Amino acid sequence: MAQVKVNINGAPYQAEVEPRLLLVHFIREVAGLTGTHVGCDSTSCGACTVLVDGVPSKSCTLLAVQVDGGDLQTVEGLERDGQLHPVQEGFWEEHGLQCGFCTPGMMMTAVALLERNSNPSDDEVRRAISGNLCRCTGYVNIVKAIQYAGAKMRGEPVTGAAESAA
Amino acid sequence: MIPSAFDYAAPQSLSEAISLLQGNAGQAKVLAGGQSLIPLLKFRLAGPELLVDLRKVPALDHLEERDGHLAIGAMVRESALEHSALIASRYPALLDTSSVVADPLVRNYATVGGNVAHADPANDHPATMLALRATAIANGPNGQRTISIDDFLVDTFETALAPDEVLMELRVPRPAAHSGSAYVKLERKVGDYAIIGVAAQVTLDGEVCAQAGLGLTNAAPRALRPREAETFLVGKRLDEESIRHAAELAASAADPVSDLRGPADYKRAMVRTLTTRALRLAAQRARQA
Numbered sequence A: 001m002a003q004v005k006v007n008i009n010g011a012p013y014q015a016e017v018e019p020r021l022l023l024v025h026f027i028r029e030v031a032g033l034t035g036t037h038v039g040c041d042s043t044s045c046g047a048c049t050v051l052v053d054g055v056p057s058k059s060c061t062l063l064a065v066q067v068d069g070g071d072l073q074t075v076e077g078l079e080r081d082g083q084l085h086p087v088q089e090g091f092w093e094e095h096g097l098q099c100g101f102c103t104p105g106m107m108m109t110a111v112a113l114l115e116r117n118s119n120p121s122d123d124e125v126r127r128a129i130s131g132n133l134c135r136c137t138g139y140v141n142i143v144k145a146i147q148y149a150g151a152k153m154r155g156e157p158v159t160g161a162a163e164s165a166a
Numbered sequence B: 001m002i003p004s005a006f007d008y009a010a011p012q013s014l015s016e017a018i019s020l021l022q023g024n025a026g027q028a029k030v031l032a033g034g035q036s037l038i039p040l041l042k043f044r045l046a047g048p049e050l051l052v053d054l055r056k057v058p059a060l061d062h063l064e065e066r067d068g069h070l071a072i073g074a075m076v077r078e079s080a081l082e083h084s085a086l087i088a089s090r091y092p093a094l095l096d097t098s099s100v101v102a103d104p105l106v107r108n109y110a111t112v113g114g115n116v117a118h119a120d121p122a123n124d125h126p127a128t129m130l131a132l133r134a135t136a137i138a139n140g141p142n143g144q145r146t147i148s149i150d151d152f153l154v155d156t157f158e159t160a161l162a163p164d165e166v167l168m169e170l171r172v173p174r175p176a177a178h179s180g181s182a183y184v185k186l187e188r189k190v191g192d193y194a195i196i197g198v199a200a201q202v203t204l205d206g207e208v209c210a211q212a213g214l215g216l217t218n219a220a221p222r223a224l225r226p227r228e229a230e231t232f233l234v235g236k237r238l239d240e241e242s243i244r245h246a247a248e249l250a251a252s253a254a255d256p257v258s259d260l261r262g263p264a265d266y267k268r269a270m271v272r273t274l275t276t277r278a279l280r281l282a283a284q285r286a287r288q289a
């Protein structure tokens, strides 16, 4: 057994685990945060994406022991004091999801992108999410959702499809 | 999918890593980014007793020019190459390669060292390292040694590394003036392994090709250097005719297998097409350099 000590969404967390435990199972089953999904379980779909020290990572292809000492961010940590994160708001406003299975991973990749590049082109957004698959939306509204979040984070005025239709 | 049980160590020094490998004769595996090894563990195609994680071993993540070569520490991630101004300006084939390995999330972990040490003929970096005439620096119980990339890549999933040796660094000679390089990959979709990939580097003396390097991905049981094509190019004017002839020679050197990515004949034809494209692009970059 090995000791894994991390911060999850800002709070310290530790557990004794088998070295073979995958990070996604550590997050879902040990820490009990089931917002992070398992899709393909083979490094293709990105449903399991979390941030490790700010870096978007496929948690089905990391061992929990590899991130010992690290800082994890999962979808549960996006909302603050009842306020949605701009990326969450963007997915809501722009209808960036249908079934929602890919959404937690997609949003974590989007958060990391916008932290690195606050004003990406559509092409840069598409490249950044090329490791996250969505079987429902056709990506158009996901790109819009991320652009909405970018604009909001830059302090620009935003109107989403949801609001303008209302 | 759950791997079978193993022990795990994250040593703080190289000597500790080497003694762990040595003490577990053949039953231990080095863990770098894990993007090839963890899938193998999950599919239970590998079942080591011990993983020796290099993440805490110091001085393996440098990416800089030293003494006439580019030094790529074994733990440098693909994403670091992608975002390096030095790589973009001087080593375009390396940038081309790292931007087509898997997807951006895999590239945040996958190391260039692991890509070469894994020695999968479907990995993209081995072909580029052949074209750029890289050397590998290894360290083990008997000290450090330098291995040419041609000797390093032995066979499918087999390198010249002993089980208790660690790959420390890849060295790429700094290109001569008027050199250009490129990597061109044909893939079914983003993130997939190559149907075929071709790396090329040329050095021009006026319009004459003074040096040529080529490497092929997924065209043989290991990354392949099409030697006859390289030799043919040296001393020739680098025009459409010589490029096409070199591409024919590369296609005849290739020994691809039929699989879900296409029949062998098709792949051989793609070696011809992609060699033409890689050489054209490398030549164009050499003229601009």
Ligand SMILES: Cc1cc2nc3c(=O)[nH]c(=O)nc-3n(C[C@H](O)[C@H](O)[C@H](O)COP(=O)(O)OP(=O)(O)OC[C@H]3O[C@@H](n4cnc5c(N)ncnc54)[C@H](O)[C@@H]3O)c2cc1C
Residues within 6 Å of the ligand: A042, A043, A044, B029, B030, B031, B032, B033, B034, B035, B036, B037, B038, B039, B054, B074, B100, B101, B102, B103, B106, B109, B110, B111, B112, B113, B114, B115, B117, B118, B122, B123, B124, B125, B161, B165, B166, B167, B168, B191, B192, B193, B194
């Ligand atoms: C979905 C997916 C798609 C992929 N697509 C591509 C692709 O298109 N092109 C491509 O080239 N690759 C692709 N890969 C493979 C992967 O990107 C590479 O093989 C990866 O770069 C290996 O590096 P790593 O650091 O993850 O190595 P690891 O997985 O940690 O190790 C791989 C092997 O190398 C050995 N090793 C690693 N570092 C050292 C060292 N310093 N010394 C000694 N031995 C060492 C390990 O023991 C192991 O046997 C893909 C992988 C996935 C999961």
Ligand code: FES
Residues within 6 Å of the ligand: A037, A038, A039, A040, A041, A042, A043, A044, A045, A046, A047, A048, A049, A058, A059, A060, A061
């Ligand atoms: S579940 Fe991890 S990439 Fe699909």
Ligand code: FES
Residues within 6 Å of the ligand: A096, A097, A098, A099, A100, A101, A102, A103, A133, A134, A135, A136, A137
């Ligand atoms: S919303 Fe269903 S997979 Fe993306």
